[in-house]
Amino acid sequence: MPLSWILLILAVIGTIAFLMARSRAIATVDGDARRLHSLPIYYGLNGALMALTPALGLLAIWLLVQPILLDRSILADLPAGAVPDGGTAALVMSDVRRVADGIDSGISSGSFTRDELRDLSVEDVGGLLASEGTALGSALTGEVLTAATSYWQARSSLSWIMTIAVIGLALIGGAWAVSRSRGEFRARNVVERGVLILMIAAASIAILTTLGIVLSLLFETANFFRQYSWTEFFFSTTWSPSFSGRGGASQLGILPLLWGTLYISTIALIVAVPIGLFAAIYLSEYAGKKFRSVAKPLIEILAGIPTIVYGLFALITVGPFLRDAFASPLGLGNSASSVMTAGLVMGIMLIPFVSSLSDDIINAVPQAMRDGSLGLGATKSETIRQVIVPAALPGIVGAVLLAASRAIGETMIVVLGAGAAARLDLNPFEAMTTVTVKIVSQLTGDTDFASPETLVAFALGLTLFVITLGLNVLALFIVRKYREQYE
Amino acid sequence: MTDATANTAPAGAGQGSLLIKDSRTAKRNGAEGRFKMYGLIAVCIGIAMLILLLTSILTSGLSAFWQTTIQIEVTLPEEKLDKSGVRDPEVMAKVTTFGYAPLLRDGLEATIAANGIETELSAKDAAELISDESVAQLRNRVLRNPDLIGQTVSVEVMASGRIDGFYKGRVTYASAERDTNISPAQLQLAEALEDKGLLNTSFNWLFLTAPDASDTRPEAAGLGVAILGSLYMMLIVLVLALPIGVAASVYLEEFAPQNRWTDLVEVNISNLAAVPSIVFGILGLAIFINFAGLPQSAPIVGGLVLTLMTLPTIIIATRAALKSVPPSIRDAALGLGASRMQSVFHHVLPLAMPGILTGTILGLAQALGETAPLLLIGMVAFVREYPEAPWEGGLFDPATALPVQVFNWTQRSDPAFVERASGAIIVLLVFLLLMNLTAIFLRRRFERRW
Amino acid sequence: MYDMRLTERVLDTETDKPKITAKGVQVYYGDTHAIKDVNVDIADKTVTAFIGPSGCGKSTFLRCLNRMNDTISIARVEGDIRIDGEDIYDKRVDPVQLRAKVGMVFQKPNPFPKSIYDNVAYGPRIHGLSRNKSDLDEIVENALRRAALWDEAKDRLSQPGTGLSGGQQQRLCIARAVATAPEILLMDEPCSALDPIATAQVEELIDELRQSYSVVIVTHSMQQAARVSQKTAFFHLGHLVEYGETGKIFTSPEDPRTESYISGRIG
Structure with a gap:
């Protein structure tokens, strides 16, 4: 039964439980709602909550766990010869799944029946499936077809069991809530406890997300380091993955990628920090009200523009301009994508980020500091340079660290502006590449989760995550300490 | 002695007539003027870059229409x-x-x-x-x-x-x-x-409605599938992130006890807001596709990843909105015998709603423009078939998204695709503009001063 | 010279020329008329106290004397304020130069987040008062001595000024103001954030400073005005109600409003 039907049935059960629990509660007090412990709606809500929450929880867990267990059991039954040389069990399993999907759609569209399928030869089934639009990684084999058939059977029967279990649970929950729906039942307290638990669960999603990130990165990185030496990864200066299937050893040293990342981020910060800081100072200390009300939102628009737009800007405008105006005449290269292109454009992207953070921080410096300095006969700029900026320095450092973390993790600008060549070079007009670019290139297109060339992306991701997390934690710590100082 | 030093104090800066500017003051005023000028230049560079960016996109993209x-x-x-x-x-x-x-x-x-x-x-x-x-x-x-x-x-x-x-x-x-x-x-x-x-x-209406086209037919490439895919994902983000975000914020702001767990959750949220978006893409690939077996290129996976990414933004905005509701409102409700839950759901939450919606729209806008994580979950694929309606399982059909379509087109060799990519960005920016205008409208319309 | 009754009477008792003369001063904050036609002469080497209920305009008027009101965009000052006969609101006057001549100490101690030494050296540095390091050392030492802080601070000059106690911080701010060698010191309720012991130290200091400067102090404490000042001006609702010898104001005020304030009926 399709998921949407199950959800619809659950919604109906929930509504009925709501209405029944409410009317029963009112009936137990002879229609005098004032004698209820809680407002009638709470009895109804209790009914709906009891019917829906356990059932939806079961549904979610079932949907998550079923494919994993099913895969495992089918994989265990797969004969040893089913996995061809050079292939992997994962590839075979994806074929099995595709064939099962094909059988599913074929039967539901009426192209063939279950009984017909049993009598057909492997080749005929393959042909039938192909005509139904099922594309396979390799030619259909008997083992795969057997596995797929049992996969399909197990899946459809499991799906029925799940439907019955979920709807049954909803009915039991609803019935139980209705049976407890009496006048003296503390419905409001129970509902509020339930809502509180749901809210705690919602708040925990943040933890789960972090946990998911860390676990998935660690797990696959561990897989990677089982196949590839970690010293090579961290200390080799060569990045040259061989293309999968073509053989040959890949060299997957992170250093050239880190170099490109740091080089580009440094240029970006050299652009963004002074411009952002001066813009913030001008807007908060000098600009008139009218000018500020126009200029500030304009600069903030820069922050709302998606990075893909900056990427395209780098690709079609900044890159060719830098190449024609600087790189080619100076003999420094003829590549439109370069460290400079990506760095400049990223710097522009970071201007509003730095300026709005600095603005907050400068405004947090107490007015008394300004008065003290101005009262001694200092000019405004002397006050800013010698009192406000030093006082705000920790906050500004925090803002720069956050900007650096942004720059290091930025993807689209470097994908479109920096190039794909991993090299250790000083020439800023040369194309270089970054950690994020390589994560994208190793994980898009055909991926094979058993080869180091794909898995390396997770090791890169983990490195990126650790670096940015470190910067963020440090920055948040500094900024928090700074704010406490003036609170 | 103090008196002696006082009388022989070195010549102060304020000696002499006020009406005559000494040379040092003139010099300092010069420095002041220069400093102010640097600030003005910085602001102008920022604005000039914005104008340059927009003109460059408009000039190369408008013709796509x-x-x-x-x-x-x-x-x-x-x-x-x-x-x-x-x-x-x-x-x-x-x-x-x-x-x-x-x-x-x-x-x-x-x-x-x-x-x-x-x-x-x-x-x-x-x-x-x-x-x-x-x-x-x-x-x-x-x-x-x-x-x-x-x-x-x-x-x-x-x-x-x-x-x-x-x-x-x-x-x-x-x-x-x-x-x-x-x-x-x-x-x-x-x-x-x-x-x-x-x-x-x-x-060129077809630019907005037609699906993508192959490398040799740039003139036929359209945004239909991408717009639909983006729309589906926004739908998922809205349906999931708004209730979860509001529930989490209400809990943290109104009910959470001051303990280590709460601290952990809070630190977590502020860190998640700063995690590079591509890491969320890796999460989506590892958890939703490899582990849970959801299909590649499907709006459901993109929507889930973007939901996780947008949640911190929505939570931070919602908490700010809840904070701005004065405690006196809560006290008034509690004083009338309402439970804490009732005071929050009947009074605080409705009052904070404009702020919450504004934050949600801005979070959606951020999600709409996000590209990198979607590349990793396969949304960059060449898709010519429109996904089915959401209730017919369309959320699981392959689709692409506006920003990813832009990226996709930049990777094609025919320069005509650059025009298409810029045109797609104009469409994207128009959507973002509309969303931001809605947010501004909400803020202006319902802004409350306590 | 001036035909106003008040100022004439003050001048009678003073042989020196006044350091500051204010004539017909009006201050507006946006639409609010904060100071209404104030005329006052302030003598050199004297402590002059401004008293009055809160919101009476005494701090606002004080801030006119070194043009600190310039930093508030909605404030507008009219009238004539002269220091040594020079109009400080003249177009040619640079407020920066003026403020070097007219130092100011604020209500809350506001040391910069720098070392004690750098706090005091800040003014001399920006005004270029020292030729070399030993010059600067001498200025800092003198200023700290004059603020009666040298003995407490001489061993910790490189430590942050924010680490001092409240009273020490305020004396540091006084030292900081003194270090630029001003001729006039404005003090805006300098003791309101201090405990009684620190207040006593600062008051003693103010009395000593009178030897070298013209000191104008705003205070909400009548006892303090009586203790430290020679002249007292009473402000009420933006008007200068009464101005004269401190002893006379406190013992036999002429205006009934002054009398009610001193006896505690307004305030």
Whole structure:
């Protein structure tokens, strides 16, 4: 039964439980709602909550766990010869799944029946499936077809069991809530406890997300380091993955990628920090009200523009301009994508980020500091340079660290502006590449989760995550300490 | 002694007349002026960059909304298109685009001849003026309306990418010399057709509605699937992130006890807000696709990843909105005997709603423009089929998204795709503008001063 | 010279020329008329106290004397304020130069987040008062001595000024103001954030400073005004109600409003 039907049935059960629990509660007090412990709606809500929450929880867990267990059991039954040389069990399993999907759609569209399928030869089934639009990684084999058939059977029967279990649970929950729906039942307290638990669960999603990130990165990185030496990864200066299937050893040293990342981020910060800081100072200390009300939102628009737009800007405008105006005449290269292109454009992207953070921080410096300095006969700029900026320095450092973390993790600008060549070079007009670019290139297109060339992306991701997390934690710590100082 | 030092204090800065500026003050004022100037320059650079960015996108992308078309008379003979003569679309569908291509070629030749245009080009070369996509369009038109068969109809067909580029300044006679896909003679023919009023430029609705097209047909590439995919994902983000975000914020702001767990959750949220978006893509790939077995390229996976990414933004905005509701409102409700839950849901939450919605819209806008994580979950695939409606399982169908479509087009070799990519960005920016305007409107309309 | 009754009477008792003369001063904050036609002469080498209920305009008027009101965009000052006969609101006057001549100490101690030494050296540095390091050392030492802070601070000059106690911080701010060698010191309720012991130290200091400067102090404490000042001006609702010898104001005020304030009926 399709998921949407199950959800619809659950919604109906929930509504009925709501209405029944409410009317029963009112009936137990002879229609005098004032004698209820809680407002009638709470009895109804209790009914709906009891019917829906356990059932939806079961549904979610079932949907998550079923494919994993099913895969495992089918994989265990797969004969040893089913996995061809050079292939992997994962590839075979994806074929099995595709064939099962094909059988599913074929039967539901009426192209063939279950009984017909049993009598057909492997080749005929393959042909039938192909005509139904099922594309396979390799030619259909008997083992795969057997596995797929049992996969399909197990899946459809499991799906029925799940439907019955979920709807049954909803009915039991609803019935139980209705049976407890009496006048003296503390419905409001129970509902509020339930809502509180749901809210705690919602708040925990943040933890789960972090946990998911860390676990998935660690797990696959561990897989990677089982196949590839970690010293090579961290200390080799060569990045040259061989293309999968073509053989040959890949060299997957992170250093050239880190170099490109740091080089580009440094240029970006050299652009963004002074411009952002001066813009913030001008807007908060000098600009008139009218000018500020126009200029500030304009600069903030820069922050709302998606990075893909900056990427395209780098690709079609900044890159060719830098190449024609600087790189080619100076003999420094003829590549439109370069460290400079990506760095400049990223710097522009970071201007509003730095300026709005600095603005907050400068405004947090107490007015008394300004008065003290101005009262001694200092000019405004002397006050800013010698009192406000030093006082705000920790906050500004925090803002720069956050900007650096942004720059290091930025993807689209470097994908479109920096190039794909991993090299250790000083020439800023040369194309270089970054950690994020390589994560994208190793994980898009055909991926094979058993080869180091794909898995390396997770090791890169983990490195990126650790670096940015470190910067963020440090920055948040500094900024928090700074704010406490003036609170 | 203090008195002695006081009387022999060194010459102060304020000695002498106030009306005469000393040289040091003049110098300091100069420094002041320069400093102020640096600030002004910084602000101007910021604004100039914004203008440069927008002009660069607009100049290269606006033309994507216009399409060069050629008007030709096409005869639709029955013996070629519907031998059975029953006008049943199912039967007629057996005639593939190969059956229609000669008709357009002949139609163009006839049109050229009828208008007295002289050209040295063969009918085959002349037909290169017409987009390959037009054949499929003509076929669809005939299948929709079988009565056209046997008639000679006037059709507006798309010009090929190079001819389109010629009218947008991308292709010139000089470049055509070096181009294997177009020749100067073909450009001359196009100009001749234009003289006769047969070659026009019209608004390109197909750019907004058509699906993507292959590398060789930039003129036919559209944003239909991408817009639909983005819409589906926004729907998922809205449905999941808004309730979860509000629930989490209400808990943290109104109910959470001050303990280590709460601290952990809070630190977590502020860190998640700063985790690079691509890491969320890795999460989506590892958890939703590899572990949970959801399909690649599906809006459901993209929506889930974007939900996790947007949650911190929504939570931070919602908590700020809840904080701005004064405690006196809560006290008033509690004082009347309401439970804490009632005071929050009946009073605090409705008052904070404009702020929450504003934050949600801004979070959605951020999600709409996000590209990197979607690349990793396979949304960069070439998709020509529209996904089904959400209730028919469309959330699990392959689709793409606006920003990813932009990226996809930048990776194609034909420069006509740069125009398409910029055009797609204009569409994206228009959506973002609308969302931000809504947020501003909400804030202005419901802003409350306590 | 001036035909106003008040100022004439003050001048009678003072042989020196006044350091500051204010004539017909009006201050507006946006639409609010904060100071209404104030005329006052302030003598050199004297402590002059401004008293009055809160919101009476005494701090606002004080801030006119070194043009600190310039930093508030909605404030507008009219009238004539002269120091040594020079109009400080003249177009040619640079407020920066003026403020070097007219130092100011604020209500809350506001040391910069720098070392004690750098706090005191800040003014001399920006005004270029020292030729070399030993010059600067001498200025800092003198200033700290004059603020009666030298003995407490001499061993910790490189430590942050924010680490001092409240009273020490305020004396540091006084030292900081003194270090630029001003001729006039404005003090805006300098003791309001201090405990009684620190207040006593600062008051003693103010009395010593009178030897070298013209000191103008705003205070909400009548006892303090009586203790430290020679002249007292009473402000009420933006008007200067009464101005004269401190002893006379406190013992036999002429205006009934002054009398009610001193006896505690307004405030």
